[in-house]
Amino acid sequence: xxxxxxxxxxxxxxxxxxxxxxxxxxxxxxxxxxxxxxxxxxxxxxxxxxxxxxxxxxxxxxxxxxxxxxxxxxxxxxxxxxxxxxxxxxxxxxxxxxxxxxxxxxxxxxxxxxxxxxxxxxxxxxxxxxxxxxxxxxxxxxxxxxxxxxxxxxxxxxxxxxxxxxxxxxxxxxxxxxxxxxxxxxxxxxxxxxxxxxxxxxxxxxxxxxxxxxxxxxxxxxxxxxxxxxxxxxxxxxxxxxxxxxxxxxxxx
Amino acid sequence: xxxxxxxxxxxxxxxxxxxxxxxxxxxxxxxxxxxxxxxxxxxxxxxxxxxxxxxxxxxxxxxxxxxxxxxxxxxxxxxxxxxxxxxxxxxxxxxxxxxxxxxxxxxxxxxxxxxxxxxxxxxxxxxxxxxxxxxxxxxxxxxxxxxxxxxxxxxxxxxxxxxxxxxxxxxxxxxxxxxxxxxxxxxxxxxxxxxxxxxxxxxxxxxxxxxxxxxxxxxxxxxxxxxxxxxxxxxxxxxxxxxxxxxxxxxxxxxxxxxxxxxxxxxxxxxxxxxxxxxxxxxxxxxxxxxxxxxxxxxxxxxxxxxxxxxxxxxxxxxxxxxxxxxxxxxxxxxxxxxxxxxxxxxxxxxxxxx
Numbered sequence: 018x019x020x021x022x023x024x025x026x027x028x029x030x031x032x033x034x035x036x037x038x039x040x041x042x043x044x045x046x047x048x049x050x051x052x053x054x055x056x057x058x059x060x061x062x063x064x065x066x067x068x069x070x071x072x073x074x075x076x077x078x079x080x081x082x083x084x085x086x087x088x089x090x091x092x093x094x095x096x097x098x099x100x101x102x103x104x105x106x107x108x109x110x111x112x113x114x115x116x117x118x119x120x121x122x123x124x125x126x127x128x129x130x131x132x133x134x135x136x137x138x139x140x141x142x143x144x145x146x147x148x149x150x151x152x153x154x155x156x157x158x159x160x161x162x163x164x165x166x167x168x169x170x171x172x173x174x175x176x177x178x179x180x181x182x183x184x185x186x187x188x189x190x191x192x193x194x195x196x197x198x199x200x201x202x203x204x205x206x207x208x209x210x211x212x213x214x215x216x217x218x219x220x221x222x223x224x225x226x227x228x229x230x231x232x233x234x235x236x237x238x239x240x241x242x243x244x245x246x247x248x249x250x251x252x253x254x255x256x257x258x259x260x261x262x263x264x265x266x267x268x269x270x
Numbered sequence: 271x272x273x274x275x276x277x278x279x280x281x282x283x284x285x286x287x288x289x290x291x292x293x294x295x296x297x298x299x300x301x302x303x304x305x306x307x308x309x310x311x312x313x314x315x316x317x318x319x320x321x322x323x324x325x326x327x328x329x330x331x332x333x334x335x336x337x338x339x340x341x342x343x344x345x346x347x348x349x350x351x352x353x354x355x356x357x358x359x360x361x362x363x364x365x366x367x368x369x370x371x372x373x374x375x376x377x378x379x380x381x382x383x384x385x386x387x388x389x390x391x392x393x394x395x396x397x398x399x400x401x402x403x404x405x406x407x408x409x410x411x412x413x414x415x416x417x418x419x420x421x422x423x424x425x426x427x428x429x430x431x432x433x434x435x436x437x438x439x440x441x442x443x444x445x446x447x448x449x450x451x452x453x454x455x456x457x458x459x460x461x462x463x464x465x466x467x468x469x470x471x472x473x474x475x476x477x478x479x480x481x482x483x484x485x486x487x488x489x490x491x492x493x494x495x496x497x498x499x500x501x502x503x504x505x506x507x508x509x510x511x512x513x514x515x516x517x518x519x520x521x522x523x524x525x526x527x528x529x530x531x532x533x534x535x536x537x538x539x540x541x542x543x544x545x546x547x548x549x550x551x552x553x554x555x556x557x558x559x560x561x562x563x564x565x566x567x568x569x570x571x572x573x574x575x576x577x578x579x580x581x582x583x584x585x586x587x588x589x590x591x592x593x594x595x596x597x598x599x600x601x602x603x604x605x606x607x608x609x610x611x612x613x614x615x616x617x618x619x620x621x622x623x624x625x
Contacts, residue, residue, distance in 0.1 A: 021559075022570075024519040026348065028561045030573040031355035034282045043349045052294035055332060058471065059298045062328055063306030063321070065467045071313040113382030186379070187317055191462035195403050196394035197379040203394075204383050238397055270402065 072138030072184025080107075080133045080144050083152055085125075085161055089253060090231045091207035091223060092121030094131050094144065095161035096254075104162065106256040108143045108207050108223055110136075110180045116205020120149045128152040128159070136183040141209065141221040143183045164251040164258065171247045172212045172259070173269060176224065176240050178202055179209035195241035208236060210259050216250050222259035235263050243270045287356040291363055298329050323374035324459075328468075330368035331455065334448055335475040337361055342482035346489065348559065351570050358424040361444070365417035372414055375407070406458035413450035416443050429552065438554055452476060494527040509597060512536055512545075512605040515621065523567075525558035528607050534594050536603060537562060537578055542618035544578040545594035545605060551612075552589070580615040 022028075027037030036044070084096040084107075092109040109117040109131075129151055133144040178201035181189030186197065190211065202208055210222040226232050227248055248261035302325035307315055337360050343350040380387040380394070395405040420441055422428075429437045455472055459465075510526075518524045518538040525548050526534045533548035535558030546567065548558045555571030562568070566575035566584060576583055576591055583589040590613035595606040598619050610616065 021524075022348070022519070022522040022561055024521055028563070028568070028570070029352045029355070030563065030568060031283050031352065032279070032281060032573050036283065036352070040349060040352065044352055047350075047353070048290040051336070052290065052297055055294045055298040055329075056301050058328075058332060059301035059325070060306050060309070061467050062471065063302040063325065064309035064311075065465070066310060066312070066316060066324070067462070067465055068312040069314070069316055069320075073314060115384060187314070187320075188462075192403055192406075193458045193462050194379075196391075196405065196407060199394040200380065200383050200385060200390050203385065237395075238400070238403070240403070242403055268402070 067188070069187035069189075070138055070184075072141075072182065072187050072189065073136070074145070074184060075135040075137055078135060080135050081130065082107075083128055083130050085127075085159065086121045086129055086131070086149070087125060087161065088118075088121055089164075089223070089258065090225050090229060092117040093223070093253070093256065094129075095159075097159040097161075104254045106161075106254040108179055108209075108256065109133075109146050110143050110206050111146055111204075114178075114180075114201045114204040114206060116207070117146045118205050120146055124149050124151060136180055136185055138183050139221075140219055141179070141183050143179050143207075145180070145185075162254065164253050167216060167250040167252055167257075169248065170216055170250045170259075171245060172210065172214065172216070172222075173243065173245045174210055174212040174214075174220075175243060176236060176246075177209050177211055178206045179221075179223070180206045182209060182211060190241065192241050198240045199237055202236065202240070208232060208240075210246065210261070216257060217252070219257045222250065222257045223253075225258055225260045227260050227262040229258075229260055232261075232263065239263070239266055239268065242268050244268050283352070284356055284359075287352075288359055291360060295329060295333070295363065295367065298332075299325050302328070319374055319378040323371055323378060326367050326371035326374065328471075330364050330371055331451055331472075331475070333360065333364040333367060334444075334451060335479060337364060338444065338448055338479045339482055342486035345486045346482070348570065354571050355573075361417070362421040362424055365414075365421040368414050368417055372410065375410075401457070402461065404457045406454050406456075409450045409454040409457065413447040413454060416447035416450070420444060420447075426552075434551060434554060448479065493525075508606060509604040510607050512596075512603040515598070515601040515603065521562040523558040523560070524603075525556070526605060532609070533558065534605060534607075535567075536596065536605065537567060538621070539565075539578060541621045542578075543596050543598070543603065543621060544616065544618045545596050546576065546578070546581045547592040547594075547609065549591070550574050551583075551591050557591075579618055580613055582613045 027039040029036060029040055082094065082096050084094045087093050087095055094107045094109055096105045096107065098104040109121065111117045129149050131146060131149050133147045136143045136145055175190055177190045178198040181194065181197060181201060208224040210224050212220045212222065224232060245267040246261045247265045248259055251258050303321055307321065337357060340350065340353045340357055344354050376387050376391065380390040383390055391407060397403050398405060420443065423440060452472065460469055460472065512526045513524050518536065521539050523535040523537045526536060528534060534545050535548045536543060536545045539562045546557065548556055550557050550569040550571065552569065552572055552574045555569040557567055557569055560568045560570040567578060568575050581591040581593045592609040592612050593614050593616045594609060595616055596619045597604040598621065
């Protein structure tokens with residue numbers, strides 16, 4: 018067909034019901050190809066999506082433990098060893114994109130019973146705090162261990178918000194998640210460094226500034242990018258803490 | 271055509287057009303959300319909100335691609351012209367699908383926070399100075415706003431109210447919307463972990479849309495060069511050689527290019543010749559690619575009609591287009607390049623007498 022109109026060429030006028038016969042088959046074939054093409058595209062695009070991993074809320078494994086709430090500098094629950102189970106330190110988050118600062122600040126002087134839902138991806142566990150109650154009738158005989166220094170490290174990886182990456186919003190990482198991670202951190206969710214290489218077999222690190230304090234807004238331009246960070250790593254029971262010097266951060270890609 | 275802005279009258283063609291659209295969109299979403307996850311190779315199923323968000327987003331992107339391909343396809347092969355007729359419904363549906371995508375993003379990524387989700391959308395990431403980590407959401411918002419404006423002004427009321435030139439210029443922003451969507455995807459989803467299928471689909475879309483427009487542009491330029499003989503040749507003072515009689519089929523036209531934005535359609539019908547501007551008063555459709563039906567020039571895009579001798583739409587309609595004077599010397603058609611005011615009566619040239 019060419020652009021030049023001819024007397025014999027079929028001519029379609031939309032407001033008339035009659036469609037020239039020569040066009041009917043063409044349009045039917047187009048309609049089938051259009052719908053079929055979209056269907057095939059849907060199958061191809063949807064079935065080949067990247068694996069978001071196995072992170073997620075452990076709704077069937079509700080968390081309830083007695084321990085000590087500490088700010089290091091983000092809220093953590095220190096749980097004493099129990100028989101063969103060693104002492105553990107859990108990162109905490111509130112409901113939604115909120116931190117658990119208020120509960121931790123209110124109850125940091127004594128032992129508490131903390132109920133919540135674990136959000137877990139591999140070694141990374143964060144507890145979404147439901148209820149915190151002070152333990153009545155005396156504190157258990159438990160003094161959490163101090164941090165164990167593991168030296169100075171230069172690590173590459175990505176800064177994520179700990180809750181989404183743990184499984185609240187899988188995959189919860191990458192540039193498409195940058196704004197969400199920013200919002201989570203603003204709300205008080207602890208930042209987590211996901212390292213491409215392990216330190217003592219652990220790839221997830223709770224982040225703090227180089228003095229062990231809360232990190233400010235200087236972290237935001239670095240979120241969701243592949244970065245190189247330098248700082249001291251220390252172990253808090255089973256939790257790694259990365260005290261980074263963000264002034265030395267380098268964006269790799 | 272309809273100066274009284276009467277409601278759009280449904281007919282079998284429109285219903286069929288919209289039905290095919292709906293079926294295709296529903297099929298896409300159903301397969302994406304319900305069928306394809308069964309074939310996913312993932313550790314754990316993708317969360318429903320994210321799956322739906324991706325389904326609606328990718329659907330809007332593909333629909334926009336098809337919309338932008340319809341124009342050049344109809345230029346390259348007139349069998350695609352029926353797809354143009356109801357394209358505004360296609361656009362409105364695309365805006366709706368894109369809005370659902372945006373709503374899933376808002377209620378998932380920007381929800382559950384002490385910050386209002388609309389505030390969060392614009393304030394969470396403001397790293398406009400960097401390519402990696404650029405707030406690609408903003409590009410999506412711009413595209414969505416454009417799609418909304420175009421959808422809201424798609425009715426013929428707005429076409430008449432704004433006038434064809436402004437309406438047309440406004441609706442050319444569809445290209446800006448497409449560019450924003452491509453960047454939205456390229457700076458967002460494609461920056462994540464490698465996804466060769468999605469990357470290929472986006473690349474194919476860009477190549478297809480650009481390629482078809484490039485091919486159409488070349489075709490138009492070639493056509494203009496071919497017709498530009500009229501511009502340079504002076505057969506008689508003030509008259510241009512427009513071509514030969516046998517170049518035109520009965521009830522059809524030959525298009526002559528006078529300048530970049532002025533083309534004339536010379537129609538041959540009932541042993542006569544008449545010349546009018548090539549641009550339809552409705553949406554600047556190429557009248558010269560239409561035909562004479564029931565004694566009227568009929569636009570190939572939406573069937574708008576004009577009388578041959580004065581360029582006026584048949585009563586009760588009031589659209590008017592410019593007419594031109596013609597002369598015949600032997601079998602050679604001469605054209606006066608000075609357009610007459612829209613609606614000016616010009617006696618048709620009788621072929622029998624002059625030839």
